[in-house]
Amino acid sequence: MAERKPIESWLTDMDGVLIHEGVPIPGAAEFIKRLRESGRPFLVLTNNSIYTPRDLQARLARMGLDVPVDNIWTSALATAKFLEDQRPGGTAYVIGEAGMTTALHDIGYILTDHEPDYVVLGETRTYSFEALTRAIRLINGGARFICTNPDETGPSTEGPLPATGAVAALITKATGKAPYFAGKPNPLMMRTGLNAIGAHSETSAMIGDRMDTDVLAGLEAGMETFLVLTGVTTPDDVDRYPFRPSKIVASIADLIDRV
Numbered sequence: 200m201a202e203r204k205p206i207e208s209w210l211t212d213m214d215g216v217l218i219h220e221g222v223p224i225p226g227a228a229e230f231i232k233r234l235r236e237s238g239r240p241f242l243v244l245t246n247n248s249i250y251t252p253r254d255l256q257a258r259l260a261r262m263g264l265d266v267p268v269d270n271i272w273t274s275a276l277a278t279a280k281f282l283e284d285q286r287p288g289g290t291a292y293v294i295g296e297a298g299m300t301t302a303l304h305d306i307g308y309i310l311t312d313h314e315p316d317y318v319v320l321g322e323t324r325t326y327s328f329e330a331l332t333r334a335i336r337l338i339n340g341g342a343r344f345i346c347t348n349p350d351e352t353g354p355s356t357e358g359p360l361p362a363t364g365a366v367a368a369l370i371t372k373a374t375g376k377a378p379y380f381a382g383k384p385n386p387l388m389m390r391t392g393l394n395a396i397g398a399h400s401e402t403s404a405m406i407g408d409r410m411d412t413d414v415l416a417g418l419e420a421g422m423e424t425f426l427v428l429t430g431v432t433t434p435d436d437v438d439r440y441p442f443r444p445s446k447i448v449a450s451i452a453d454l455i456d457r458v
Contacts, residue, residue, distance in 0.1 A: 203423055203445075206457065208240040208398035210272075210389065210422070213255075215408030215430020216451055217243065220356055223262045224429050226452025231264050233458040240396040241270055246348035246382045246412065248275035248321035248363070249296040272392040274347040274382030275302040275321060280391045281381045282308065282345065286316055291345075292337055294330050294366075295321025299347065312337065320370065320378065321347040322363050331370065338374045348382030350412070383412040389420035404445075406454065408432055414444045427451055 211217065217227040234241045243266050245255070252271040259266050275295070279302035282289060288307050292315040293300055299321035300310060318334045338344050344367075351364040364380075371377050382388050393400060400421035407413020408430020417424040426432060426444040429451070437443065448454060 204402045206404045206423060207402040208393070208396065209234060209404050209406065209458065210242045210244055210392060210417070211406040211451070212408060212413045212430075213243050213245040213259075214247070216406055216427050217264060218259070218262060219429060221262070223264055224451060226450055226455060228263050228265075230451050230455050230458070231266060233455055235265070237458050239458065240398045242272045242392050242396055243270060244272050244383070244388070244392060246274045246350055247353070248273055248278070248298045248302075248347040248382075249323065250298045251301050252276070254298070270396075272388075272395065273298055273302075274388060275299040277385075277388040277391050278319065278321070278345060278347050278381040279303050279306050279308075281379075281387060282306065282317060282319075289316040291315050291317040291319045292334060292342065293319045293321065294323065294326070294334055295319065295347070296323050298322075314340070315342050317345050318342045319345045319347070320363060320367055322353070324360075326366055331366070335370055335373045338370065338376055344370065344374070344376050344378040346378035346380050348412075349380045349384075350382075384415040384419065386416055386420035389416050389422065393420070406451065410437060410440045410442075410444070415442065418442055418444075425454060427453075 252268045255271050256268050275298040283306040290309045290311050292312050346367045349364040350362045352359040353362040404423040405417025406425045414424045424444040426447045
């Protein structure tokens with residue numbers, strides 16, 4: 200096996216790697232500080248499309264994590280980039296929050312429920328039966344179905360919440376049409392993120408806490424992958440998958456000296 204090139208840029212998931220239920224994970228602030236001091240390109244990624252990068256910057260800052268807006272990459276931004284490349288200046292009916300609608304406005308999309316080019320499903324805490332019904336009818340009428348990410352559940356202090364992937368399954372069941380998922384594990388999210396910071400996959404690493412999204416996306420994008428055990432994946436879970444990360448570490452604190 201050919202030896203990998205030294206890591207020159209870093210991509211890291213947010214929830215389960217840097218923070219957990221609104222609390223920074225020990226070592227996260229030091230890792231981000233080391234990245235910023237090194238001058239190496241880096242991105243903090245999230246499949247959550249609710250918040251804009253500015254929202255996330257403010258939330259992370261309150262936890263002591265100093266991440267510039269330009270170093271935050273969301274599934275909403277990846278979805279908007281995909282749509283801009285596919286159909287510039289198009290139209291979309293959106294189920295989601297400011298993270299998704301702002302990203303589409305920024306690429307010049309018009310948001311409408313009248314014969315849109317796309318139905319875009321993103322994350323929200325207030326899924327409306329009326330909005331879902333409208334989405335189903337628009338898809339049956341010819342709109343293309345796009346979804347920000349396939350996560351079926353999301354974390355909360357009360358326990359798991361149904362997430363975008365679960366709602367997408369409902370729409371698919373009603374329409375017979377499966378969506379195109381732009382977020383992890385689609386390597387598209389990684390490649391568009393790498394392009395945004397001028398990085399190359401062969402000299403980049405992905406840090407995540409999930410085998411089925413973070414590690415898989417990094418692997419398929421051609422990056423070195425690190426699995427941390429501070430999120431949803433346990434050591435026993437790893438052997439259930441037909442692929443493995445490049446390395447398993449206890450937490451982000453174990454990677455500070457790698458930067």
